[in-house]
Amino acid sequence: MDNFVYNANPGRVIFGSGTISRLAEEADRLGARRTLVLSTPEQAAQVDDIARHLGSRVAGLYPKATMHTPIEVTAEAMQVVEKLQADAVISIGGGSTTGLGKAIAFRTDLPQIVIPTTYAGSEATPILGETENGRKVTKSDPRILPEVIIYDVDLTLTLPVSLSVTSGINAVAHAVEALYAREANPIISMMAEAGIAALARALPLIRNDPQDRSARADALYGAWLCGVCLGSVGMALHHKLCHTLGGMFNLPHAPMHTAVLPHAVAYNSAATPDAMKRISRALGSEDAAGGLYDLASGLGATMSLQSLGMPEDGVEAAAEQAMANPYWNPRPLERDALTSLLAGAYRGEAPAFR
Known part of the structure:
Protein backbone atom coordinates (compact mmCIF):
# COMPACT_ATOMS: atom_id res chain seq x y z
CA MET A 1 0.00 0.00 0.00
CA LEU A 157 -39.73 12.93 1.38
CA THR A 158 -41.20 16.00 -0.34
CA LEU A 159 -38.05 16.82 -2.30
CA PRO A 160 -39.18 16.83 -5.96
CA VAL A 161 -37.85 13.96 -8.05
CA SER A 162 -36.09 16.29 -10.50
CA LEU A 163 -34.21 18.03 -7.68
CA SER A 164 -33.54 14.72 -5.95
CA VAL A 165 -31.80 13.51 -9.11
CA THR A 166 -29.64 16.57 -9.77
CA SER A 167 -28.89 17.08 -6.09
CA GLY A 168 -27.84 13.45 -5.87
CA ILE A 169 -25.58 13.65 -8.94
CA ASN A 170 -24.07 16.83 -7.49
CA ALA A 171 -23.17 14.79 -4.40
CA VAL A 172 -21.74 12.04 -6.59
CA ALA A 173 -19.44 14.65 -8.15
CA HIS A 174 -17.84 15.25 -4.75
CA ALA A 175 -16.96 11.59 -4.38
CA VAL A 176 -15.85 11.17 -7.99
CA GLU A 177 -13.24 13.90 -7.71
CA ALA A 178 -12.11 12.65 -4.31
CA LEU A 179 -11.05 9.41 -5.99
CA TYR A 180 -8.43 11.19 -8.10
CA ALA A 181 -7.67 14.22 -5.93
CA ARG A 182 -4.05 14.99 -5.18
CA GLU A 183 -4.68 14.12 -1.51
CA ALA A 184 -6.58 10.90 -2.28
CA ASN A 185 -6.15 8.14 0.29
CA PRO A 186 -7.63 4.66 0.84
CA ILE A 187 -10.06 5.73 3.58
CA ILE A 188 -11.64 8.46 1.48
CA SER A 189 -11.61 6.24 -1.62
CA MET A 190 -13.55 3.60 0.29
CA MET A 191 -16.11 6.18 1.40
CA ALA A 192 -16.32 7.69 -2.08
CA GLU A 193 -17.13 4.40 -3.75
CA ALA A 194 -19.72 3.60 -1.10
CA GLY A 195 -21.31 7.04 -1.48
CA ILE A 196 -21.55 6.77 -5.27
CA ALA A 197 -23.03 3.29 -5.01
CA ALA A 198 -25.62 4.36 -2.43
CA LEU A 199 -26.87 7.21 -4.61
CA ALA A 200 -26.78 5.14 -7.78
CA ARG A 201 -29.02 2.58 -6.04
CA ALA A 202 -31.33 5.08 -4.44
CA LEU A 203 -32.08 7.61 -7.18
CA PRO A 204 -33.91 5.24 -9.57
CA LEU A 205 -36.00 3.98 -6.64
CA ILE A 206 -36.87 7.54 -5.65
CA ARG A 207 -37.86 8.31 -9.23
CA ASN A 208 -40.25 5.35 -9.13
CA ASP A 209 -41.57 6.10 -5.63
CA PRO A 210 -40.64 9.42 -4.01
CA GLN A 211 -42.05 8.19 -0.68
CA ASP A 212 -39.67 5.21 -0.50
CA ARG A 213 -38.15 5.83 2.93
CA SER A 214 -35.45 3.23 2.53
CA ALA A 215 -34.28 4.76 -0.74
CA ARG A 216 -34.46 8.27 0.72
CA ALA A 217 -32.33 7.14 3.67
CA ASP A 218 -29.83 5.51 1.33
CA ALA A 219 -29.58 8.68 -0.73
CA LEU A 220 -29.12 10.90 2.32
CA TYR A 221 -26.46 8.56 3.71
CA GLY A 222 -24.69 8.53 0.35
CA ALA A 223 -24.79 12.33 0.18
CA TRP A 224 -23.17 12.55 3.60
CA LEU A 225 -20.39 10.17 2.57
CA CYS A 226 -19.79 12.16 -0.60
CA GLY A 227 -19.71 15.41 1.36
CA VAL A 228 -17.14 14.00 3.78
CA CYS A 229 -15.00 13.08 0.78
CA LEU A 230 -15.13 16.60 -0.62
CA GLY A 231 -14.30 18.06 2.78
CA SER A 232 -11.30 15.79 3.33
CA VAL A 233 -9.38 16.08 0.05
CA GLY A 234 -9.00 18.61 -2.73
CA MET A 235 -11.04 19.42 -5.80
CA ALA A 236 -10.09 19.14 -9.47
CA LEU A 237 -11.33 20.05 -12.94
CA HIS A 238 -15.04 19.37 -12.47
CA HIS A 239 -15.42 21.70 -9.51
CA LYS A 240 -13.25 24.34 -11.16
CA LEU A 241 -15.51 24.34 -14.21
CA CYS A 242 -18.68 24.48 -12.14
CA HIS A 243 -17.36 27.30 -9.97
CA THR A 244 -16.43 29.17 -13.15
CA LEU A 245 -19.81 28.59 -14.83
CA GLY A 246 -21.78 29.35 -11.67
CA GLY A 247 -19.95 32.61 -11.07
CA MET A 248 -20.08 33.76 -14.69
CA PHE A 249 -23.61 32.77 -15.67
CA ASN A 250 -25.44 32.08 -12.39
CA LEU A 251 -26.52 28.66 -13.65
CA PRO A 252 -28.60 26.47 -11.30
CA HIS A 253 -26.08 24.72 -9.08
CA ALA A 254 -27.07 21.05 -8.97
CA PRO A 255 -28.29 20.77 -12.60
CA MET A 256 -25.06 22.43 -13.76
CA HIS A 257 -22.94 19.90 -11.84
CA THR A 258 -25.05 17.11 -13.32
CA ALA A 259 -24.49 18.30 -16.90
CA VAL A 260 -20.74 18.85 -16.53
CA LEU A 261 -19.71 15.78 -14.50
CA PRO A 262 -19.66 13.10 -17.25
CA HIS A 263 -17.55 15.35 -19.47
CA ALA A 264 -15.03 16.17 -16.75
CA VAL A 265 -14.72 12.47 -15.93
CA ALA A 266 -14.15 11.63 -19.59
CA TYR A 267 -11.43 14.29 -19.75
CA ASN A 268 -9.58 12.69 -16.82
CA SER A 269 -10.34 9.08 -17.69
CA ALA A 270 -6.98 8.03 -19.16
CA ALA A 271 -5.04 9.77 -16.39
CA THR A 272 -6.88 8.03 -13.53
CA PRO A 273 -7.62 4.39 -14.44
CA ASP A 274 -7.97 3.17 -10.84
CA ALA A 275 -10.51 5.88 -10.04
CA MET A 276 -12.44 5.02 -13.19
CA LYS A 277 -12.62 1.38 -12.13
CA ARG A 278 -14.09 2.35 -8.76
CA ILE A 279 -16.65 4.68 -10.32
CA SER A 280 -17.68 2.05 -12.86
CA ARG A 281 -18.00 -0.57 -10.14
CA ALA A 282 -20.12 1.73 -7.97
CA LEU A 283 -22.41 2.51 -10.90
CA GLY A 284 -22.57 -1.05 -12.21
CA SER A 285 -21.38 0.29 -15.56
CA GLU A 286 -18.53 -0.63 -17.91
CA ASP A 287 -17.58 3.01 -18.44
CA ALA A 288 -17.41 5.65 -15.71
CA ALA A 289 -18.19 8.73 -17.82
CA GLY A 290 -20.85 6.99 -19.88
CA GLY A 291 -22.36 5.43 -16.77
CA LEU A 292 -22.73 8.83 -15.12
CA TYR A 293 -24.33 10.29 -18.24
CA ASP A 294 -26.71 7.35 -18.61
CA LEU A 295 -27.70 7.47 -14.93
CA ALA A 296 -28.50 11.19 -14.97
CA SER A 297 -30.14 11.35 -18.39
CA GLY A 298 -32.10 8.16 -17.74
CA LEU A 299 -33.59 9.79 -14.67
CA GLY A 300 -34.71 12.81 -16.68
CA ALA A 301 -31.96 15.30 -15.82
CA THR A 302 -31.24 18.12 -18.24
CA MET A 303 -27.80 17.41 -19.69
CA SER A 304 -27.40 20.59 -21.75
CA LEU A 305 -25.86 23.75 -20.30
CA GLN A 306 -27.64 25.65 -23.05
CA SER A 307 -30.98 24.54 -21.61
CA LEU A 308 -29.83 25.76 -18.18
CA GLY A 309 -29.24 29.27 -19.49
CA MET A 310 -25.61 29.36 -20.61
CA PRO A 311 -25.01 31.57 -23.68
CA GLU A 312 -23.23 29.97 -26.64
CA ASP A 313 -20.40 32.49 -26.58
CA GLY A 314 -19.83 31.51 -22.95
CA VAL A 315 -17.96 28.35 -23.95
CA GLU A 316 -14.80 30.19 -25.00
CA ALA A 317 -15.03 32.67 -22.13
CA ALA A 318 -15.47 29.93 -19.53
CA ALA A 319 -12.55 27.94 -20.92
CA GLU A 320 -10.37 31.04 -20.74
CA GLN A 321 -11.32 31.79 -17.13
CA ALA A 322 -10.85 28.16 -16.05
CA MET A 323 -7.38 28.13 -17.60
CA ALA A 324 -6.42 31.42 -15.92
CA ASN A 325 -6.47 30.09 -12.36
CA PRO A 326 -6.73 26.29 -12.55
CA TYR A 327 -7.20 23.82 -9.72
CA TRP A 328 -4.82 20.89 -9.56
CA ASN A 329 -5.96 18.14 -11.93
CA PRO A 330 -4.56 14.69 -12.76
CA ARG A 331 -4.47 15.60 -16.44
CA PRO A 332 -2.98 18.97 -17.37
CA LEU A 333 -5.49 21.44 -18.74
CA GLU A 334 -5.35 21.82 -22.51
CA ARG A 335 -7.18 24.79 -23.98
CA ASP A 336 -8.59 23.07 -27.07
CA ALA A 337 -9.67 19.94 -25.16
CA LEU A 338 -11.24 22.06 -22.44
CA THR A 339 -13.17 24.11 -24.97
CA SER A 340 -14.35 20.89 -26.62
CA LEU A 341 -15.42 19.52 -23.22
CA LEU A 342 -17.51 22.61 -22.49
CA ALA A 343 -18.99 22.62 -25.98
CA GLY A 344 -20.14 19.03 -25.50
CA ALA A 345 -21.71 19.88 -22.15
CA TYR A 346 -23.29 22.98 -23.69
CA ARG A 347 -25.01 20.83 -26.31
CA GLY A 348 -25.86 18.03 -23.88
CA GLU A 349 -24.03 15.36 -25.85
CA ALA A 350 -22.81 12.07 -24.45
CA PRO A 351 -19.25 12.47 -23.13
CA ALA A 352 -16.37 11.97 -25.55
CA PHE A 353 -12.78 11.13 -24.67
CA ARG A 354 -10.70 14.12 -25.72
Whole structure:
Protein backbone atom coordinates (compact mmCIF):
# COMPACT_ATOMS: atom_id res chain seq x y z
CA MET A 1 0.00 0.00 0.00
CA ASP A 2 1.24 3.49 -0.83
CA ASN A 3 1.97 6.02 1.90
CA PHE A 4 -0.88 8.43 2.60
CA VAL A 5 -2.09 11.20 4.90
CA TYR A 6 -5.64 11.25 6.21
CA ASN A 7 -7.13 14.23 8.07
CA ALA A 8 -10.49 13.62 9.73
CA ASN A 9 -12.74 16.65 10.12
CA PRO A 10 -14.52 17.04 13.47
CA GLY A 11 -18.29 17.25 13.61
CA ARG A 12 -21.36 15.67 15.14
CA VAL A 13 -23.88 13.85 12.92
CA ILE A 14 -27.42 12.92 13.94
CA PHE A 15 -28.96 10.61 11.34
CA GLY A 16 -32.39 8.97 11.11
CA SER A 17 -36.11 9.65 10.87
CA GLY A 18 -37.72 12.16 13.21
CA THR A 19 -34.33 13.47 14.31
CA ILE A 20 -35.49 17.07 13.92
CA SER A 21 -37.03 16.60 17.37
CA ARG A 22 -33.49 16.75 18.76
CA LEU A 23 -32.82 20.24 17.42
CA ALA A 24 -33.38 22.01 20.75
CA GLU A 25 -31.18 19.48 22.51
CA GLU A 26 -28.37 20.08 20.04
CA ALA A 27 -28.71 23.85 20.38
CA ASP A 28 -28.40 23.48 24.14
CA ARG A 29 -25.27 21.37 23.72
CA LEU A 30 -23.73 24.32 21.88
CA GLY A 31 -24.93 26.80 24.48
CA ALA A 32 -27.03 28.57 21.85
CA ARG A 33 -29.75 30.85 23.23
CA ARG A 34 -30.21 33.37 20.40
CA THR A 35 -30.11 31.44 17.13
CA LEU A 36 -30.54 32.93 13.68
CA VAL A 37 -32.40 30.49 11.41
CA LEU A 38 -31.55 30.66 7.71
CA SER A 39 -33.46 29.51 4.62
CA THR A 40 -34.20 30.37 1.02
CA PRO A 41 -37.40 32.33 0.28
CA GLU A 42 -38.98 29.17 -1.15
CA GLN A 43 -38.51 27.22 2.09
CA ALA A 44 -39.52 29.94 4.51
CA ALA A 45 -42.82 28.27 5.47
CA GLN A 46 -41.22 24.87 6.07
CA VAL A 47 -38.44 26.46 8.08
CA ASP A 48 -40.89 28.39 10.25
CA ASP A 49 -42.48 25.07 11.19
CA ILE A 50 -39.12 23.43 11.93
CA ALA A 51 -37.97 26.40 13.98
CA ARG A 52 -40.76 25.78 16.46
CA HIS A 53 -38.66 22.95 17.85
CA LEU A 54 -36.30 25.62 19.15
CA GLY A 55 -38.89 27.52 21.17
CA SER A 56 -37.44 30.65 22.77
CA ARG A 57 -33.98 29.88 21.38
CA VAL A 58 -34.92 31.58 18.08
CA ALA A 59 -33.79 35.19 17.87
CA GLY A 60 -34.95 35.59 14.27
CA LEU A 61 -35.24 34.17 10.76
CA TYR A 62 -33.41 35.25 7.61
CA PRO A 63 -35.13 33.67 4.57
CA LYS A 64 -32.99 35.17 1.78
CA ALA A 65 -30.27 32.61 1.14
CA THR A 66 -29.31 32.64 -2.54
CA MET A 67 -27.58 30.26 -4.93
CA HIS A 68 -23.78 30.59 -5.21
CA THR A 69 -23.61 32.65 -1.97
CA PRO A 70 -23.31 36.21 -3.35
CA ILE A 71 -21.41 38.43 -0.94
CA GLU A 72 -24.10 41.13 -0.95
CA VAL A 73 -26.59 38.68 0.57
CA THR A 74 -24.04 37.69 3.19
CA ALA A 75 -23.45 41.36 4.01
CA GLU A 76 -27.16 41.88 4.65
CA ALA A 77 -27.35 38.72 6.75
CA MET A 78 -24.39 39.91 8.81
CA GLN A 79 -26.34 43.05 9.70
CA VAL A 80 -29.13 40.81 11.01
CA VAL A 81 -26.62 38.76 13.01
CA GLU A 82 -25.31 41.91 14.67
CA LYS A 83 -28.74 43.42 15.26
CA LEU A 84 -30.06 40.24 16.91
CA GLN A 85 -26.80 39.49 18.72
CA ALA A 86 -27.11 35.93 17.44
CA ASP A 87 -24.95 33.31 19.13
CA ALA A 88 -25.43 30.52 16.56
CA VAL A 89 -26.75 29.98 13.04
CA ILE A 90 -29.09 27.18 11.98
CA SER A 91 -29.20 26.47 8.25
CA ILE A 92 -32.23 24.57 6.94
CA GLY A 93 -32.33 23.58 3.28
CA GLY A 94 -29.82 22.82 0.54
CA GLY A 95 -26.46 24.16 -0.55
CA SER A 96 -27.60 27.77 -0.85
CA THR A 97 -28.66 27.99 2.78
CA THR A 98 -25.69 25.98 4.01
CA GLY A 99 -23.40 28.30 2.07
CA LEU A 100 -24.84 31.37 3.75
CA GLY A 101 -24.45 29.81 7.18
CA LYS A 102 -20.84 29.00 6.39
CA ALA A 103 -20.20 32.55 5.16
CA ILE A 104 -21.53 33.93 8.43
CA ALA A 105 -19.51 31.45 10.49
CA PHE A 106 -16.34 32.30 8.55
CA ARG A 107 -16.77 35.95 9.49
CA THR A 108 -17.90 35.43 13.09
CA ASP A 109 -16.86 31.90 14.15
CA LEU A 110 -20.41 31.34 15.38
CA PRO A 111 -21.36 27.66 15.79
CA GLN A 112 -23.55 26.12 13.09
CA ILE A 113 -26.26 23.49 13.02
CA VAL A 114 -27.18 22.37 9.50
CA ILE A 115 -30.40 20.53 8.66
CA PRO A 116 -30.12 19.37 5.02
CA THR A 117 -33.28 18.88 2.97
CA THR A 118 -31.42 17.99 -0.25
CA TYR A 119 -28.45 15.80 -1.11
CA ALA A 120 -25.98 18.68 -1.53
CA GLY A 121 -23.37 17.27 0.86
CA SER A 122 -21.73 20.65 1.44
CA GLU A 123 -22.77 20.56 5.09
CA ALA A 124 -19.95 18.06 5.70
CA THR A 125 -17.15 20.29 4.36
CA PRO A 126 -15.00 23.17 5.62
CA ILE A 127 -15.26 24.71 2.13
CA LEU A 128 -17.05 27.95 1.22
CA GLY A 129 -17.65 29.26 -2.29
CA GLU A 130 -18.67 32.92 -2.57
CA THR A 131 -19.61 34.91 -5.68
CA GLU A 132 -18.54 38.49 -6.34
CA ASN A 133 -18.50 40.36 -9.65
CA GLY A 134 -19.12 37.27 -11.75
CA ARG A 135 -16.46 35.12 -10.10
CA LYS A 136 -16.92 32.35 -7.57
CA VAL A 137 -14.01 32.05 -5.16
CA THR A 138 -13.56 29.15 -2.75
CA LYS A 139 -11.79 29.04 0.56
CA SER A 140 -11.26 26.42 3.26
CA ASP A 141 -11.07 27.15 6.97
CA PRO A 142 -11.93 25.29 10.20
CA ARG A 143 -14.46 28.01 11.07
CA ILE A 144 -16.47 27.07 7.97
CA LEU A 145 -17.12 23.46 9.05
CA PRO A 146 -20.52 23.09 10.79
CA GLU A 147 -20.43 21.74 14.32
CA VAL A 148 -23.61 19.67 14.02
CA ILE A 149 -25.52 18.11 11.12
CA ILE A 150 -29.02 16.78 11.69
CA TYR A 151 -30.08 14.44 8.90
CA ASP A 152 -33.80 13.72 9.05
CA VAL A 153 -34.99 11.42 6.29
CA ASP A 154 -38.56 12.67 6.81
CA LEU A 155 -37.57 16.14 5.57
CA THR A 156 -36.50 14.75 2.20
CA LEU A 157 -39.73 12.93 1.38
CA THR A 158 -41.20 16.00 -0.34
CA LEU A 159 -38.05 16.82 -2.30
CA PRO A 160 -39.18 16.83 -5.96
CA VAL A 161 -37.85 13.96 -8.05
CA SER A 162 -36.09 16.29 -10.50
CA LEU A 163 -34.21 18.03 -7.68
CA SER A 164 -33.54 14.72 -5.95
CA VAL A 165 -31.80 13.51 -9.11
CA THR A 166 -29.64 16.57 -9.77
CA SER A 167 -28.89 17.08 -6.09
CA GLY A 168 -27.84 13.45 -5.87
CA ILE A 169 -25.58 13.65 -8.94
CA ASN A 170 -24.07 16.83 -7.49
CA ALA A 171 -23.17 14.79 -4.40
CA VAL A 172 -21.74 12.04 -6.59
CA ALA A 173 -19.44 14.65 -8.15
CA HIS A 174 -17.84 15.25 -4.75
CA ALA A 175 -16.96 11.59 -4.38
CA VAL A 176 -15.85 11.17 -7.99
CA GLU A 177 -13.24 13.90 -7.71
CA ALA A 178 -12.11 12.65 -4.31
CA LEU A 179 -11.05 9.41 -5.99
CA TYR A 180 -8.43 11.19 -8.10
CA ALA A 181 -7.67 14.22 -5.93
CA ARG A 182 -4.05 14.99 -5.18
CA GLU A 183 -4.68 14.12 -1.51
CA ALA A 184 -6.58 10.90 -2.28
CA ASN A 185 -6.15 8.14 0.29
CA PRO A 186 -7.63 4.66 0.84
CA ILE A 187 -10.06 5.73 3.58
CA ILE A 188 -11.64 8.46 1.48
CA SER A 189 -11.61 6.24 -1.62
CA MET A 190 -13.55 3.60 0.29
CA MET A 191 -16.11 6.18 1.40
CA ALA A 192 -16.32 7.69 -2.08
CA GLU A 193 -17.13 4.40 -3.75
CA ALA A 194 -19.72 3.60 -1.10
CA GLY A 195 -21.31 7.04 -1.48
CA ILE A 196 -21.55 6.77 -5.27
CA ALA A 197 -23.03 3.29 -5.01
CA ALA A 198 -25.62 4.36 -2.43
CA LEU A 199 -26.87 7.21 -4.61
CA ALA A 200 -26.78 5.14 -7.78
CA ARG A 201 -29.02 2.58 -6.04
CA ALA A 202 -31.33 5.08 -4.44
CA LEU A 203 -32.08 7.61 -7.18
CA PRO A 204 -33.91 5.24 -9.57
CA LEU A 205 -36.00 3.98 -6.64
CA ILE A 206 -36.87 7.54 -5.65
CA ARG A 207 -37.86 8.31 -9.23
CA ASN A 208 -40.25 5.35 -9.13
CA ASP A 209 -41.57 6.10 -5.63
CA PRO A 210 -40.64 9.42 -4.01
CA GLN A 211 -42.05 8.19 -0.68
CA ASP A 212 -39.67 5.21 -0.50
CA ARG A 213 -38.15 5.83 2.93
CA SER A 214 -35.45 3.23 2.53
CA ALA A 215 -34.28 4.76 -0.74
CA ARG A 216 -34.46 8.27 0.72
CA ALA A 217 -32.33 7.14 3.67
CA ASP A 218 -29.83 5.51 1.33
CA ALA A 219 -29.58 8.68 -0.73
CA LEU A 220 -29.12 10.90 2.32
CA TYR A 221 -26.46 8.56 3.71
CA GLY A 222 -24.69 8.53 0.35
CA ALA A 223 -24.79 12.33 0.18
CA TRP A 224 -23.17 12.55 3.60
CA LEU A 225 -20.39 10.17 2.57
CA CYS A 226 -19.79 12.16 -0.60
CA GLY A 227 -19.71 15.41 1.36
CA VAL A 228 -17.14 14.00 3.78
CA CYS A 229 -15.00 13.08 0.78
CA LEU A 230 -15.13 16.60 -0.62
CA GLY A 231 -14.30 18.06 2.78
CA SER A 232 -11.30 15.79 3.33
CA VAL A 233 -9.38 16.08 0.05
CA GLY A 234 -9.00 18.61 -2.73
CA MET A 235 -11.04 19.42 -5.80
CA ALA A 236 -10.09 19.14 -9.47
CA LEU A 237 -11.33 20.05 -12.94
CA HIS A 238 -15.04 19.37 -12.47
CA HIS A 239 -15.42 21.70 -9.51
CA LYS A 240 -13.25 24.34 -11.16
CA LEU A 241 -15.51 24.34 -14.21
CA CYS A 242 -18.68 24.48 -12.14
CA HIS A 243 -17.36 27.30 -9.97
CA THR A 244 -16.43 29.17 -13.15
CA LEU A 245 -19.81 28.59 -14.83
CA GLY A 246 -21.78 29.35 -11.67
CA GLY A 247 -19.95 32.61 -11.07
CA MET A 248 -20.08 33.76 -14.69
CA PHE A 249 -23.61 32.77 -15.67
CA ASN A 250 -25.44 32.08 -12.39
CA LEU A 251 -26.52 28.66 -13.65
CA PRO A 252 -28.60 26.47 -11.30
CA HIS A 253 -26.08 24.72 -9.08
CA ALA A 254 -27.07 21.05 -8.97
CA PRO A 255 -28.29 20.77 -12.60
CA MET A 256 -25.06 22.43 -13.76
CA HIS A 257 -22.94 19.90 -11.84
CA THR A 258 -25.05 17.11 -13.32
CA ALA A 259 -24.49 18.30 -16.90
CA VAL A 260 -20.74 18.85 -16.53
CA LEU A 261 -19.71 15.78 -14.50
CA PRO A 262 -19.66 13.10 -17.25
CA HIS A 263 -17.55 15.35 -19.47
CA ALA A 264 -15.03 16.17 -16.75
CA VAL A 265 -14.72 12.47 -15.93
CA ALA A 266 -14.15 11.63 -19.59
CA TYR A 267 -11.43 14.29 -19.75
CA ASN A 268 -9.58 12.69 -16.82
CA SER A 269 -10.34 9.08 -17.69
CA ALA A 270 -6.98 8.03 -19.16
CA ALA A 271 -5.04 9.77 -16.39
CA THR A 272 -6.88 8.03 -13.53
CA PRO A 273 -7.62 4.39 -14.44
CA ASP A 274 -7.97 3.17 -10.84
CA ALA A 275 -10.51 5.88 -10.04
CA MET A 276 -12.44 5.02 -13.19
CA LYS A 277 -12.62 1.38 -12.13
CA ARG A 278 -14.09 2.35 -8.76
CA ILE A 279 -16.65 4.68 -10.32
CA SER A 280 -17.68 2.05 -12.86
CA ARG A 281 -18.00 -0.57 -10.14
CA ALA A 282 -20.12 1.73 -7.97
CA LEU A 283 -22.41 2.51 -10.90
CA GLY A 284 -22.57 -1.05 -12.21
CA SER A 285 -21.38 0.29 -15.56
CA GLU A 286 -18.53 -0.63 -17.91
CA ASP A 287 -17.58 3.01 -18.44
CA ALA A 288 -17.41 5.65 -15.71
CA ALA A 289 -18.19 8.73 -17.82
CA GLY A 290 -20.85 6.99 -19.88
CA GLY A 291 -22.36 5.43 -16.77
CA LEU A 292 -22.73 8.83 -15.12
CA TYR A 293 -24.33 10.29 -18.24
CA ASP A 294 -26.71 7.35 -18.61
CA LEU A 295 -27.70 7.47 -14.93
CA ALA A 296 -28.50 11.19 -14.97
CA SER A 297 -30.14 11.35 -18.39
CA GLY A 298 -32.10 8.16 -17.74
CA LEU A 299 -33.59 9.79 -14.67
CA GLY A 300 -34.71 12.81 -16.68
CA ALA A 301 -31.96 15.30 -15.82
CA THR A 302 -31.24 18.12 -18.24
CA MET A 303 -27.80 17.41 -19.69
CA SER A 304 -27.40 20.59 -21.75
CA LEU A 305 -25.86 23.75 -20.30
CA GLN A 306 -27.64 25.65 -23.05
CA SER A 307 -30.98 24.54 -21.61
CA LEU A 308 -29.83 25.76 -18.18
CA GLY A 309 -29.24 29.27 -19.49
CA MET A 310 -25.61 29.36 -20.61
CA PRO A 311 -25.01 31.57 -23.68
CA GLU A 312 -23.23 29.97 -26.64
CA ASP A 313 -20.40 32.49 -26.58
CA GLY A 314 -19.83 31.51 -22.95
CA VAL A 315 -17.96 28.35 -23.95
CA GLU A 316 -14.80 30.19 -25.00
CA ALA A 317 -15.03 32.67 -22.13
CA ALA A 318 -15.47 29.93 -19.53
CA ALA A 319 -12.55 27.94 -20.92
CA GLU A 320 -10.37 31.04 -20.74
CA GLN A 321 -11.32 31.79 -17.13
CA ALA A 322 -10.85 28.16 -16.05
CA MET A 323 -7.38 28.13 -17.60
CA ALA A 324 -6.42 31.42 -15.92
CA ASN A 325 -6.47 30.09 -12.36
CA PRO A 326 -6.73 26.29 -12.55
CA TYR A 327 -7.20 23.82 -9.72
CA TRP A 328 -4.82 20.89 -9.56
CA ASN A 329 -5.96 18.14 -11.93
CA PRO A 330 -4.56 14.69 -12.76
CA ARG A 331 -4.47 15.60 -16.44
CA PRO A 332 -2.98 18.97 -17.37
CA LEU A 333 -5.49 21.44 -18.74
CA GLU A 334 -5.35 21.82 -22.51
CA ARG A 335 -7.18 24.79 -23.98
CA ASP A 336 -8.59 23.07 -27.07
CA ALA A 337 -9.67 19.94 -25.16
CA LEU A 338 -11.24 22.06 -22.44
CA THR A 339 -13.17 24.11 -24.97
CA SER A 340 -14.35 20.89 -26.62
CA LEU A 341 -15.42 19.52 -23.22
CA LEU A 342 -17.51 22.61 -22.49
CA ALA A 343 -18.99 22.62 -25.98
CA GLY A 344 -20.14 19.03 -25.50
CA ALA A 345 -21.71 19.88 -22.15
CA TYR A 346 -23.29 22.98 -23.69
CA ARG A 347 -25.01 20.83 -26.31
CA GLY A 348 -25.86 18.03 -23.88
CA GLU A 349 -24.03 15.36 -25.85
CA ALA A 350 -22.81 12.07 -24.45
CA PRO A 351 -19.25 12.47 -23.13
CA ALA A 352 -16.37 11.97 -25.55
CA PHE A 353 -12.78 11.13 -24.67
CA ARG A 354 -10.70 14.12 -25.72
